[in-house]
Structures are given as structure tokens and as C-alpha cells.
Amino acid sequence: MTQVSKSIDGAQDLGPDYADLDSAVAVDLVAANHILAHNGVLDSFGHVSIRDPRNPNQYLQIQAIAPRDAAISDLITFDLDSNAINARGRPINRERFIHGQIYKMRPDVKAVVHSHSPTVIPFSVTEKPLRAIFHNGHFLGQGTPVWEIRDHAGEQNNMLVLNNELGRSLAEKLGKGSVVLMRGHGNAVAGPDLKTAVFRAIYTEVNAKLQMQAVMLGGPVNFLNEYEQQKLQNVDRPWDTWKKQVGAV
Amino acid sequence: MTQVSKSIDGAQDLGPDYADLDSAVAVDLVAANHILAHNGVLDSFGHVSIRDPRNPNQYLQIQAIAPRDAAISDLITFDLDSNAINARGRPINRERFIHGQIYKMRPDVKAVVHSHSPTVIPFSVTEKPLRAIFHNGHFLGQGTPVWEIRDHAGEQNNMLVLNNELGRSLAEKLGKGSVVLMRGHGNAVAGPDLKTAVFRAIYTEVNAKLQMQAVMLGGPVNFLNEYEQQKLQNVDRPWDTWKKQVGAV
């Protein structure tokens, strides 16, 4: 598990670009970076974003640094074609198109996580779908789709979502779901709010571990049924304790 | 493994509701929350309770927050129908009926743990029973029962134990045993005292890991026999060191 070493100070100045942004929103986005790193979902790579509460045609993400090093001053605004509006020379994530295209196609989505969540990747290169095996993984339903970049960029691809076309095909594969796997790469998670997206990213990894262990035990696996997968989820309780764990207040 | 960040101060005022409660009992219950989180049995969810030493028709549990954040001031008293007696607006665990119904049916039980202990869940959705594979898992005996909520709430259930009827059917499935698995959800552990219940919750997880590894190695597994499962267990030694680990004195 990664170690979160920076405290997150909500009182820190957001600067003129974000004078009209609720500072609690910014703190939560920074905290989400730390939480996802602390829980082993994000390593040095991967990113989390929120739809801009001030303008639904924009999203917010930190500059291209390791998530566990995120600070308030790292915020950058993007339009939905993933053009940076205020990068000012700071590096931006090359795969940001994942975020922009999901926001474009899914008005209901307010937060997106792209990760290399480790136990999920094996499900992207084998044939058994990742499915809801316990109640906190309910949002995975009867199976998550796998996006194969070769179907869109051909055999000679570079594995990454480096433009809007690839981002759009990934968003289409996600469809109305919560999670889409990316073959030999990772996954993308969508949520109606930041807390839910973070919860889903973490419990996608947990569910993958449980499913792998069930496969090892052998025999048929008793997955959640179509009704059970609709379980309402309390995400406030884990969010509150995760924030404490990474030193956010 | 979760990190326990709060120290537990036995000298803290318990307030008027608990003026007649031995403060060491309260400290131990708070410590149990931290111990179970620290040992990876409880995550943000799950709960532990004790039968009220002042009145066997009551039990004590913290309010509905993450166990690793538990403090003395979080204590709430419930009757055995799981009505809160002194919540005063604090949130209470929706699945508290697990506790109340086990206390009702089992006068010998003085402490209950409900968890999503990770390695145990795969045994609840596959066909091999979780069994005592090493001496410290002796209390699992020749196999633990699995409670299937569909048998009681139908295919259209919400996976949770949200009322006394479901709690009672779970307690019946537990029977005279120490542990009952809940399909696709978690497990409930009962003990004659808090230390033993905590010991069993932690070693249920350890036993599950060992059994899974034995299955991976292949071939027949040599489980404990019916005599060996009756081993007397020293629980004071692990309890003492676990309390030190979480900063309780």
C-alpha cells in the first residue's frame, strides 16, 4: 500500500481561477487522489476527475504528477474535448480523453477514475467477466465490458487513450455501466458524484480479489442476481474515514 | 491493513448513561473496534457488540461510523429487538438486528462481530465449507453454515439484515456454532466474551487464508477431527498484544 505523506489543507488559497469554486470541492478532489493511492488503486499513474460544478462542459483534474503527491495548487480545468484551459505550462495527463469523452456521453456522470488497479487487470486479458460477487461490488452487475484497443487502433497501437476518438470508443463500451476494463492496461470507473466513483474504484478492486479467490476454490460461483445488484450504497461512511486516513478535514 | 490513528483513553468521561458501567468494559469495546480494523477484519463497515453487563436484555455498540474511528463517546445501548435506547440523533447500524437476535437466541453469547472479512466471503459463494484447518481455527469445527438471504427474503432481496425476522433466521442458521457465513456478504461471529469473539473473528480470516492455500496446493486436505476442534484456547495473550498495538491501555 502506498503511503500518503502530505496533509491536505482546505484553507490553502485556490488562486484566481477558482475564486468561484467551493473550496470543499477542491479539497475533496485532492483527497480523492490521496485516498485512491492509499488504497492501492492508483500507483504512480492513473487519475481522477470531477465534472466542474460551475460549468458542466468542463472537468477538473490535477496536473500530471503521482496522485499521492496531489495538492490544491495542482488543479487544472479542461473542456470536454480535453483541452486544458489553465495549464500554464504544467504537464497534463496524456490519457485525459478518457474523462472528457465519458462526461460528454454520460450527463449523469459527475466523476471519473482511471486506474491500473492491480487485481482487475487479469480479468481484462482472460475470458471470465468481472461480476458482482458480494454486496459492496453490486455496481459491477452481471459482468463488466472489456475495451480492446486493437478493435479501434489496430494491432499497431500504443496501448494508450491518446485522443478523443479512442476516448469515445471507450465511453461507448462503458455504455450505461459503472466500470469498463481496458485490455492489458486498467479500467475506468464512472459515478454520479465523487464519493461514489471513489467507492466504486476501491470496491472494484476488492470484488476482483474475492472473485479470483472464489475461482481458486473451484466449482460454480453464486453471483449477485439482477435484483441484488441494485442495492443502494452508503458511501458517506467509508468516505469520511478514508478522508481521515489521508489527513484531509 | 488499516491504520489505527486514534488513541483510546480509558479515563475519558463515559457520561451519565454509563455511570454504572465499568469503564474497562467500555474501553475494551472501543479497543475491539480498533483491533478488528487493524487486523483487516473490519473495513469501513461491520460492527462489534457486547451484551450489556448491567442488563442481559441489552447490548452495547458504537454509533454507525467506521470502527477504526470509534471513541468512548460513541457508545449506544440497544434492547434485544435492536431499538436504540440512547441514540440521541446519532446514526445507528442498519444491520444491528444481527446482534439483537443472536443475543436473544443464545444466552451463552456475550459478544458478536459482523464483518466483511475478505477471505471468508469466497467460501460463502462456493461449495466447499470453511472448516478448521489448524489449531487456532478449531472453533470452526467440521464446517460453518452459510446463510442464504434468498431463502428468507426471496430473489428480490437487498442483501442486508434490515429487520428482526432476517436477524432471527440468521441466528437460527448459526445455531449452536461460533460462526455463520452470509452469502455474498460476510459473516457473523459469536463468543462467550469479547476477547473470544475478537479472537474468533480474526482467526476465521486466518483459517480461510490457510484453507484457500491448501486447496491451491491440491489433493486431499487433512482437517482437524471432532476431538481436536475442542481445543481450549488461550485468548488473553493475543488480546493483550492487540490492545497494545492499537494504543489502548
Added chain:
Amino acid sequence: MTQVSKSIDGAQDLGPDYADLDSAVAVDLVAANHILAHNGVLDSFGHVSIRDPRNPNQYLQIQAIAPRDAAISDLITFDLDSNAINARGRPINRERFIHGQIYKMRPDVKAVVHSHSPTVIPFSVTEKPLRAIFHNGHFLGQGTPVWEIRDHAGEQNNMLVLNNELGRSLAEKLGKGSVVLMRGHGNAVAGPDLKTAVFRAIYTEVNAKLQMQAVMLGGPVNFLNEYEQQKLQNVDRPWDTWKKQVGAV
């Protein structure tokens, strides 16, 4: 992994019983307790001992507390029948006969570890022997014996080595080897000095993990041959850094 929270102070008074004992020896024995806990070999249970350098018919072990809580003042001397010479009311380990009987039968052995080292236990209840799979596990040779308590105490046994007769049968099963597994319980490790015994206890666990993974990968496994298992082992380098890790100097 357990957390070692106590520093180990070699300058601490050993008391009159140990006035003639090199304090560095005592510090190393206490450090070994912490090292084995820190490396996940010992949990709340298990014990490590050394043959008394002042008298080969005695051995030294801490009182019956969790190894990670060991301090210099916890030392107790035993004769080889495992009678405590200076317990003075302190609790002693019920399975100390493992140590006494190995020292009796094996004059070359100067240190013994008994643990529930987790990945080793599955090899004690299945049919594939634990064998040297990589160079640092060389001392495991072509396979470790498994001691079955039922062969000595019958089906109605209590799983523990609670007397000299059982200890002797365990020592006989160990024979001239370094490690003997105890079915459904743990293992015992012997070494020509404390550093080597600690090294072997830790690398028995590492070797077990590697062997389990090799089994999962499938196909025949290429184990060390009979010449390779005789590799000379540098144990000073890991010992020095392990001592630093647990705060011993």
C-alpha cells in the same frame, strides 16, 4: 505485518540471574523475538530460544507473552526437561518442550524457533512436501518431514506439544534436518546459532510462498538438487538490517 513498537535497550539491567551472561546475547534473543514478529513469522504466539552459552544443559526463552512485546526483563532459564529455573511466577510457554527436546537430541543445535508461520501450515495438511525451491531456502533440502500428533497422542489429542514425550517424538521427526512441520499447527526450526535459526524461520516462509506460486503456475517444478542445497549462507547481512528495523543496536 506486525508492528514492533518497543525499542530494545542493551544497556538495560539483566538482573542477578544473568550477571554472568554477555548482555549482547540477551539483546539478540530479545531482538530475535521482535524480528520474527516484524517479518510475520510469529504472531501473538510462537517462541524462540537459545541454548544457554553458560551451560549447554539449559536454554533461555522469554516468558509467555507475545514476541513483539519481548523485553530483556522477560528472560527465563530452563533445563532440558523444560523445567523453569527462575520463572518467579511469570507465565511460561506451554509448548516449551519442543525446545528442550531438540536441544537434548541435537548437541549441534544452539537456537530453536517454533512458529505458526502462515504459508507453511498448508504444506502440513496436504501431500506435496515443502522443498528448497530457491537458493535462500536451500536448508529445506529435498523435503521437510511432517510430524503428525495423532501418531503419538492418538485421535483424541489436543494439538499441542504439552510434555516431554511429545517433544521427543517431534525432535525425532526433525532428525538431522533444519525444519519439521507440525500438522495443522506450525513448524519448528533448528539452527547452529541464533542468526541462522532466525534466517531459516523467515526463509522457510518465503520458500513456502514461492513453492505455492510455482504450483499455481503449473507443470513440473525445478527444485534445488542435492548439491545445491548445501549452499553456504551469509546470515550476517540480513541479521544486521533486521536488527536495525526493530530498533535494536
Added chain:
Amino acid sequence: MTQVSKSIDGAQDLGPDYADLDSAVAVDLVAANHILAHNGVLDSFGHVSIRDPRNPNQYLQIQAIAPRDAAISDLITFDLDSNAINARGRPINRERFIHGQIYKMRPDVKAVVHSHSPTVIPFSVTEKPLRAIFHNGHFLGQGTPVWEIRDHAGEQNNMLVLNNELGRSLAEKLGKGSVVLMRGHGNAVAGPDLKTAVFRAIYTEVNAKLQMQAVMLGGPVNFLNEYEQQKLQNVDRPWDTWKKQVGAV
């Protein structure tokens, strides 16, 4: 995971031997030792080296201590036959010939890591090659070679690379690749610079875990193809955050 307890101070005096060496280079080499220990690639053993930027016929490595204890004052210079130039009585790694011979045969290589990276070892004793299963393991290509010491030193070998002849045969097995496995022992990783070698050493372990899990899930595994394995890798971002994690600046 090991704990890095020493901070790394770039301002520390390098001494007269390294008056003409950029101190940032020395700090990075020390940091690499800590990073590889912190990420579980190096335990008490293993070593990392860089080709001397002042003289391509030399390489730099710390004295033979545990990597997590490395300090600036531990630096030693070797020629490519692995003779120490300025050891001054300090112990040197017995298997340093791995480094010298790879630098000799591969002018493009500027950094080498030799480790017992745990999940990689099982691939060295079984028959499925370790292959690139996800984008960050691209450098593993269509399979890594396995060096069998018995082919060079016979059945009566001591498992270690203790001379230039064995080092040369290992370097030949590496060929033009990035990683070579050593049967029942570990692996060697080569890179065009230190950051890349460290990245590869860490992601070789990650890739091995993913591949093992994919094997457990069963069925055919969809590995990276020959074009995808050429992916350009950003190593600055993980390097920057890893350095922060171990306290290097």
C-alpha cells in the same frame, strides 16, 4: 514491504574519490537502493549499480550491506572485471560479476539491478515464460529468458554468480533484452539509465503478479503483441514520487 528508515542527504560529503562526480548522481544511486527495498524488489540481498558517468569502463555500487541501509558514504567503484578500486576494507558483493559483465557486453546499458524479486522466482522454475501482460510491463516482450547455472557450472554448482565466466554466460543469456531470470535464484534487469532500470525492476514484479493471477483465472491469456511491447515509457513520474517516498530530495 520493507521500511526505509534513513533519510538521504544529497549535501553529504562524497569524499575525495568522488570529488568529480555530480552529487545528484550519487544521491540517485543511494535513493535507488531505498526505492527498490521500499517496493519489495530487494530484501536484505540484491544490488543496483550504475555505469560510472566519469568513465564507461567503471561502475558504481554500494558496499555489501542491505540496500535499505545504503548511504552516500557506501559508494565503491569497480572496473568491468569487477575488481574494486576503492573498497578500503569494506565488504563487496560476491555476485558483482553480474553487473560488470552486462556493462561489458552491452554498451547501451547504464544501470543494472540484481534482485530476488519474489513473484518472479516461480517463473524461473516452471515452464511458462514471464511475458508482457500489461502496458507497464511492455519491456518484457514475448518472454524473458531463463539462465540455468547448471548449464555452465554443472550439477555441482553453488547457485551464485561468483566469477566473470558465470557473469558472462548470464549476460549472454540476457542478450539484447531487458530482463533475464536466474533459475531458483532471482533476476537481472538492465536499463539505458538508472530510472528506467528501477522502473523495470519494479514492474517486472508487478507483471509477474498479474500473470500469475491471469493463470489462476484460467483460459488463454491475451498478452501484448510485438508492436505493443515497444510502448514508450514515462519513467520520470514514478521516479519522482518514489524518491519522495524514501525521503530523497
